[in-house]
Amino acid sequence: MAESQRNVFDVFESIDQINTVDSDVEPNMLESDDEDDSNFDPQSIDEAVGSDSGSDEDHGPPPERRRRLDGPGNGVAGAADAFSDGWSRDLGGYPVSAVFRSAPGLHIPDGVNATTPADFFSLIFTTQLLKLIKRETNRYAATEIARVGAAGKPNSIFKLWKPVTLVDLRGFITILIHMALIDKDRLSYYWSTSPIITTPFAAQIMSRDRFLAIMAFLHVNDNDTYIPRGQPGHAPLHKIQPIYEQLRRTFTSLYTPKQKLCIDEAICPWRGKLRFRVYMKDKPNKWGIKLYELCESSSGYVSDFEIYAADPNLSNKPVDVCVRLMQPYLDRGYWLYTDNYYTCPALAYQLMERGTVSVGTVRHNRVGMPKCLANQSVAKGSSDYRVKAGLCVVKYADKKNVNIITTCHDPTSIVTVTTRTSTKDKPEAVQDYVLNMAGVDRNDQLMSYMPLRHRTQKWWKKLFMHLFSMCLVQAKILYCKKTGSKVCLGEFVIQLGTEMSHNFFAAKAEQQRRRSVVSPAPPAPKPSSASRLIAQHSHYPENIPPTPKKDKPYRACHVCYQRSVKDRGGQKRIDCKRRETRFWCPVCKVPLCATPCFQDFHSRKNFL
Structure with a gap:
């Protein structure tokens, strides 16, 4: 018993003597990823803890106490280089410049004169998309009505349904825009005549029952083409696949972003049962469907996005997600900013080989990180760095330690940042990351102003409304870039809704005129006295x-x-x-x- 206690004591004494520096593990860096992290290095922990076999073997005398690995601020240069595995403070050949070879700007199709909010919205939510929704909605309605047959009440939507037209869908979209502006708890409240909540706009477009019927039968894909899970060719996003793929192509083709891009997660709120529902504790809506978004840092424009659906045929590792989203922009000199969920030396090297700059916060226990810098104690307000093969890791001590990977910044360059309460000196890489990582947050903030959060039992309809709100924000960003206007999102959507309603009434009148010309109704005969x-x-x-x-x-x-x-x-x-x-x-x-x-x-x- 005494011998066992002595062995345990020897192990912990060894740990204490090896770990002579203060731990710099931040609380947020201990959180696990949603996916298995292939870049986590367990050896960095095993080497420090050692092995406790519980045998009676004599472990020998304890090792000598190591010197503290001081940084350059303490006047000791290169003290840890002997343990750096190729990492050093030598800046020879760093950084390698990347020439920007792209021409940012809008790409409006030939023959289209886009000047108004409705024009830009129509570039994204196209007539082709409306025709798809019309075809699949009428197909699903016919299938369901045939299935129900003569059952149901006389005034049910199955008995009163009329095939939807493009004019009906434009009115339906106009009411959705109205709902994005004015948030009410229930859909029926938009047709209420109660003086305290009445808004007559929706009733002028179409009746409540007609809107609810379209909402009930709304579809964007053919159910007969669905492949069950577990069979080859199964698509988890089958219900929303056509509009999802169409919007991705449209976002990429309409606008070429500026040089600085960022990738982060967004979430579509959903608390119902769903196989690929995720929990993200740092989001305002913690449960929902996760989206990976590639955004322009300055405006928040979504250049491309992916919906996480736990698809076994698609790798969801952070490095693979970044490379897929960046595919159209590789070899063109773009800068990509990522947070510590994505950033690792492997990603930085892949992007560097494709002529793309990588900047991002990184967890110190990623594979390939300099262990000497992880164990380095840095005084608050100061920084240290290591360079290897064109890759630089900067460690900055603020309220907590921050590790930045960069392939473009001079680690010795310091900038002064002045806030309302203080003035701080920060490494240029840290400040540049802070300024350019907020693109997805900008987009999320704008979308929060236009919520379409009414309850539904169908997850894909919730996602459809989320994508519709995204289209409103995208149209606003493109409108401002083309016209130079600084109109806020609310005013833009008001102008859009007004123009859409005018177009709807004009189309409705034209539709009625054509019907009267094609098949004029005979006048009702007036009964004579005789x-x-x-x-x-x-x-x-x-x-x-x-x-x-x-x-x-x-x-x-x-x-x-x-x-x-x-x-x-x-x-x-x-x-x-x-x-x-x-x-x-x-x-x-x-x-x-x-x-x-x-x-x-x-x-x-x-x-x-």
Whole structure:
């Protein structure tokens, strides 16, 4: 028992003597990634802890206490270079410059004169996309109506459904824009006539039941082409795949970003059951569908994005995600900024080989990191660095230790940063990272102003609304870049909604005009005095036919109304009140009380 205790004591004494410097492990660097981290180096921990086999073997005398690995600020240069594995402070041949070979700007298709908010929105949410939604929505509606058959209530959406048209979809999109501007708890509130919450705009575009019917049958892909999970060719994002792929192509083709880009995660809120739902504790909405976004650092424009769907056929390792998103911009001299979830020496070397600069915070236990710098104690406000094969790692001590990988910054260059409360000297790499890593955060902030967060039981519809909000933000950014306007997002969406509504009403009027020209409805014959007095035309009372809104409609009796109208002297022609009736004459097309008005109308020439 005593021998076992002595062995344990020897191990911990050895650990204490080896780890003679203060630990610089930051709290946020101990968090695990969502995926397996292939760049984590367990040897960096095993070498420090050693092996406790529990045997009676004599471990020998404890090792000598090592000197503290001081930084350049303490006047000791190169004290740790003997343990650096090729890392040193020698800046010879560093950095290697990367020439920017791209021409940033918009790429508007030939023949398109984009000047208004609606023009730029139509460049992203195209007519081709609307035709796809129209085709798949009508296909799904026909399938479901055939499946349900004669079941259901008479006024259900299955009985009252009419195939959706492009004009209907433009009205549907206009109402979504209205909902993005004015947030209400329930969809039905947008059609409410209560004075405290009424907003008549949606009701002017289309009825509530029509909007809800389109929302219920909304589809963007054919269900018959779905391949079940576990079979070859399965696509987890099948429900949203066409619009997802179309928007990615559109975002990339419409605009070439400036030199500095960044990659980070965004999240589409979703708390329902979903196989690839993730938890991100640092996000305002912690549960949802994760998106990897490649953004322009200065504006937040999303040049490309990927939706994480736990697809076994697609590698979700951070390095692979970065390389896939950067594929159109490699070998062109771009700068990529990443956080410590993505950054590692392996990524930096891959990008450097493809003529791309890499800058990002990095965890000290990544594979290939200089161990001498990880164990280095740096005084607060000072920094140290190591260079190897064109790659530089800068360690800066602020409130906590920050490790930066860069392939372009001079590690000895210091900039002065002045805030409202203090003035600090920081390495140029650290300050440049702070200024250019916020592109995704800018985009997330803008999208938070235009929420479409109404509840739905379908995860892909939630994602569809998220992508729709993204389109609004993208259109605003392109509009400002083309016109030079500094309009805020809210004002831009107001202008967009106004223009979309005007276009909808014009298209609706044109649609009705074309229908009247193609098949003009014959005018309803007016009953003559002679015909209505003859019973051969079979004038018998019937119930007024149901309408799309009412199963049992009521209308004002024609005879009672005429009798209740006042003459020029202000007196009623006959002492009678205006009445509502459920009956009419199907031949005369006139609503009448069953008795006595029906008989009076058909038997008296002057029934007043």
